Amino acid sequence: EVVxxxxxxxxxxxxxxxxxxxxxxxxxxxxxxxxYQQKPGQAPRxxxxxxxxxxxxxxxxxxxxxxxxxxxxxxxxxxxxDFAVYYCQQYNIWPYTFGQGTKLEI
Amino acid sequence: QVQLQESGPGLVKPSETLSLTCTVAGYxxxxxxxxGWIRQPPGKGLEWIGNIYHSGNSxxxxxxxxxxxxxxxxSKNHLSLKLRSVTAADAAVYYCARDPGGGWxxxxxxxxxxxxxx
Numbered sequence: 001e002v003v004x005x006x007x008x009x010x011x012x013x014x015x016x017x018x019x020x021x022x023x024x025x026x027x028x029x030x031x032x033x034x035x036y037q038q039k040p041g042q043a044p045r046x047x048x049x050x051x052x053x054x055x056x057x058x059x060x061x062x063x064x065x066x067x068x069x070x071x072x073x074x075x076x077x078x079x080x081x082d083f084a085v086y087y088c089q090q091y092n093i094w095p096y097t098f099g100q101g102t103k104l105e106i
Numbered sequence: 107q108v109q110l111q112e113s114g115p116g117l118v119k120p121s122e123t124l125s126l127t128c129t130v131a132g133y134x135x136x137x138x139x140x141x142g143w144i145r146q147p148p149g150k151g152l153e154w155i156g157n158i159y160h161s162g163n164s165x166x167x168x169x170x171x172x173x174x175x176x177x178x179x180x181s182k183n184h185l186s187l188k189l190r191s192v193t194a195a196d197a198a199v200y201y202c203a204r205d206p207g208g209g210w211x212x213x214x215x216x217x218x219x220x221x222x223x224x
Binding site: 001032034036042043044045046049050055056087089091092094095096097098099100101 | 151152153154157165166167168169201203208209210211212214215216217
């Protein structure tokens with residue numbers, strides 16, 4: 001099983017600032033990585049797939065990068081609606097696996 | 107717009123079988139895509155349970171494979187999850203989701219909380 005490790009566990013950032021979230025895979029997953037946002041009491045929401053392709057309706061201030069084992073989700077100019085938990089997910093090898101999440105807090 | 111809705115008992119006794127249904131609206135399951143079940147214990151992360159294609163080909167997480175069955179009913183446009191011999195460790199919010207074929211999930215149900223208790 002591919003182990004996904006996210007860092008940091010919690011990231012404290014002020015509105016208007018930039019946030020950088022990291023995700024590392026235990027083996028190469030090429031660019032088969034997705035990012036999701038989850039708010040309390042809600043289902044995850046797809047943000048990024050293919051490591052860098054934004055899903056429908058996702059603003060350009062969210063961007064994904066990386067390939068192989070190291071990936072980054074960057075949110076420029078944080079807005080109030082961005083404060084949530086973010087998960088990465090690999091879909092290169094079954095079973096698909098998620099990271100443990102990064103909580104982005106004010 | 108694709109919409110998914112999970113349904114089923116919110117309370118299951120230990121050693122019994124958890125049974126959930128996911129009804130899909132706005133998209134015909136028989137048109138394609140993969141359909142998956144993912145769970146999230148309270149306050150914890152996400153775990154993939156399994157996927158099924160509209161043809162019925164299924165893929166299960168090895169950690170649960172011996173206890174899980176996922177099926178699809180194209181006539182009712184829904185998919186089902188059965189998890190046998192549940193324990194307290196199976197208590198979670200269970201989500202169904204659509205995988206358009208690439209491995210990511212673009213549409214999710216709202217989730218249903220299942221508690222395991224006698």
